[in-house]
Amino acid sequence: MATVAVIAHDAGGAEILSSWARRSGNACLLVAEGPAVAIFKRKCPELTPMALLEAVASSDWLLCGSGWQSALEREAIRVGRAAGKKTVTFLDHWVNYRERFKDGPRLLLPDEIRVGDVDALRIAQAAFPMHPIVLEENPYVLDLLDQIDAIPQRTNKVGNVLYVCEPVAEHAKLAYGDARHFGYTEHDALQFFLDKIHLLNDAVRPIVIRPHPSETAEKYAWALNATEQEISFGGQNTLLQETLAADIVVGCESMAMIVGLLARKRVISSIPPGGRRCRLPHAEIEHLATMGGGRDG
Structure with missing residues (x-):
């Protein structure tokens, strides 16, 4: 079982990452700011937010959201790379993919990008044709479907x-x-x-x-x-x-x-x-x- 630093600011990424943390079976370390704090408190109350540098140092790899309201996720990719840790971003929407990774005039991409459906896969492959992109069932959608069915x-x-x-x-x-x-x-x-x-x-x-x-x-x-x-x-x-x-x-x-x-x-x-x-x-x-x-x- 790996130790994963999950890092999110915006609500969309936080919903996916919190559902992933509940389902993955991995030990998770939480770095949360902004709207993500309340989402993790509701869905993963056992996780206590910690500082980015501490979480990166204590983890095996990083799973990040992708927001535009904060630079937190991009900073996590930068810090993770410097520490030699694998960085992964789970995209939570279908728009503005390249803009999510803009770091000044360049793109700051993680080692791997994950998407939750075939439409997102198609869009991501067009936006990042040479980058590793993995299709994985969206854990937030799985949670929602379970709740709707109940x-x-x-x-x-x-x-x-x-x-x-x-x-x-x-x-x-x-x-x-x-x-x-x-x-x-x-x-x-x-x-x-x-x-x-x-x-x-x-x-x-x-x-x-x-x-x-x-x-x-x-x-x-x-x-x-x-x-x-x-x-x-x-x-x-x-x-x-x-x-x-x-x-x-x-x-x-x-x-x-x-x-x-x-x-x-x-x-x-x-x-x-x-x-x-x-x-x-x-x-x-x-x-x-x-x-x-x-x-x-």
């Missing part, structure tokens, strides 16, 4: 909506120096959804707005006065709990939308016309910008 599905569809947010403008500003680089912001997308909610052809009832783990509900308080629909804010329960309580999951291109697909919910992208098209490769996702005869940007 919970009876509701049969009374009443049109409840879970709107999942992501800090689009912050990401664009950090990566490209322009908050509107993608042609829209998270506020544009939410406003577009509220304006076009009638296109869903459902008797839409309450809307729960779930901020991204790095955001607060106050950021979206303006939405309370932007529609006649009943709005409340989520985030107090787990993503899966709030997904299962909804009939429709709406967002831009968040991993939370894939959780909606796994839970067999109707899933819709709210990226407005003029914005970059949703890059999630899942054909089941509907696009609000093309409903009612509209055209996607």
Whole structure:
């Protein structure tokens, strides 16, 4: 049994790595910052966060997330390499693969990249054609499927909506120096959804707005006065709990939308016309910008 340093900051990577830690049978040392701290505390309470240098020195190899909100994972790759330890990154999404490894003008790649499905494998092989890429079942998805199968599905569809947010403008500003680089912001997308909610052809009832783990509900308080629909804010329960309580999951291109697909919910992208098209490769996702005869940007 190996000793593995698991290192994460962003929520997406933390969900995968915490599920991996629970399933792997390896001894794990945790380095967590930002949203990852709460995720590991909920899923792996026996792991106590420690300093990066200490974890690297005491481990056999490193398993990292891949975030854009922090340089922690890239620093882990750098430190691991300097210590002669194998470094592995498990990609948690389907977009911005090269940007996740940018270290100034160059790429700082781990020894191995892991992906959790064939779509991610195809995208990663195109982004890193000469790099070792391994397909491994996504442990977070396996956990979700186990939990979904254990919970009876509701049969009374009443049109409840879970709107999942992501800090689009912050990401664009950090990566490209322009908050509107993608042609829209998270506020544009939410406003577009509220304006076009009638296109869903459902008797839409309450809307729960779930901020991204790095955001607060106050950021979206303006939405309370932007529609006649009943709005409340989520985030107090787990993503899966709030997904299962909804009939429709709406967002831009968040991993939370894939959780909606796994839970067999109707899933819709709210990226407005003029914005970059949703890059999630899942054909089941509907696009609000093309409903009612509209055209996607």
